[in-house]
Amino acid sequence: MIDLKTPAEIERMHVTGRFVAEVLTEVGRLADVGVNLLDLEHHVRGMIKRRGAESCYWDYAPSFGRGPFRNVICLSVNDAVLHGLPHDYILRDGDVLSADLAVTIDGWAADSARTIIVGTPAEEDLRLIRATEDALEAAIQVARPGNRLGDISATIGAVAADYGYPVNTEFGGHGIGRTMHEELHVPNKGRAGRGMKLQPGLTLALEPWLARTTDRIVYDPDGWTIRSADGSRTAHSEHTIAITEDAPLVLTRREAENPATRTGTAQATENA
Incomplete structure (x- = not known):
């Protein structure tokens, strides 16, 4: 069943979204050469506790994972792109970090992701990050009443194709609201004009993620961390949005992020 949200409920999700944005901004500020992923995890735990929020990840146990997830943030490095378990790893110059x-x-839930470069950026990594950001912004713009779910998927896939990157459809966007995952899977590739018609009150987490040279994935022995099958680098961008009568509302927009001026991409090099 699709749960359409009232304006008041969307505003409550927006409160959560602003906090998620604040945390991801802080992670971007702290992630630097020599920083341990476990230190980032513990810092985020403290922020969540002080705010009185609850992690959607702690004890999360879907069919594709191995046992309950016992962390509050996913941190994926280089060829890892999704569900990265924070572990004893010290960030190095040039690492690509997805949070x-x-x-x-x-x-009320909100879900967001960003990819940054630690230290010295490589142009090919910046381009990959930019592709996910552009795909996300383009998808947001078609998330309007009267369009269809397939229009979102087709838009993401088209941007990836323009950049020359393959697209995996096993993991993608999803409905969100009272829980992290609600009805509707939003693949990152699809056919325009297909799927359910978008309506005001629909809330979605859209999340383009790409690997540079493959659409195949492999799992780490931890049963959670997903990597590109060929070891190529990856990037992931995600926002929680609400479809309204007017323009789509981004509930997890970071303050310094401005797609019109590409400040979002500039944020990827804030530690350079």
Whole structure:
């Protein structure tokens, strides 16, 4: 069943979204050469506790994972792109770090992800990140009443194709609201004009993620961390949005992020 949200409920999700954005901004500020992923995890735990939020990841146990997830943020490095378990790894110059966070506040969820470069950026990594950001922004713009779910998927796939990157459809966007995952899977490739018609009140987490040279994935022995099958680098961008009568509302937009001026991409090199 699709749960359409009222304007008041969307505003409550927006409260959560602003906090998620704040945390991801802080992760981008702290991630630097010599920083341990476990230190980032513990810092985020403290922020969540102080805010009175609840992690959507802690004890999360879907069919594709191995046992309950016992961390509050996904941190994926280089060829790892999704569900990265924070572990004893010290960030190095040039690492590509994807951070994905979902929490609830007063029973309402928001989910967002960003990819940054630690230290010295490589142009090919910046381009990959930019592709996910562009795909996300383009998808947001078609998330309007009267369009269809397939229009979102087709838009993401088209941007990836323009950049020359392959697309995996096993993991993608999803409905979100009272829980992190609600009805509707939003693949990152599809056919325009297909799928359900978009309606005001629909809330979605859209998340283009790409690997540079493959659409195949492999799992780490931890049963969670997903990597590109050929070891090529990856990137992941995600926002929680609400479809309204007017323009789509991005509930997890970071303050310094401005797609019109590409400040979002500039954020990827804030540690350079």
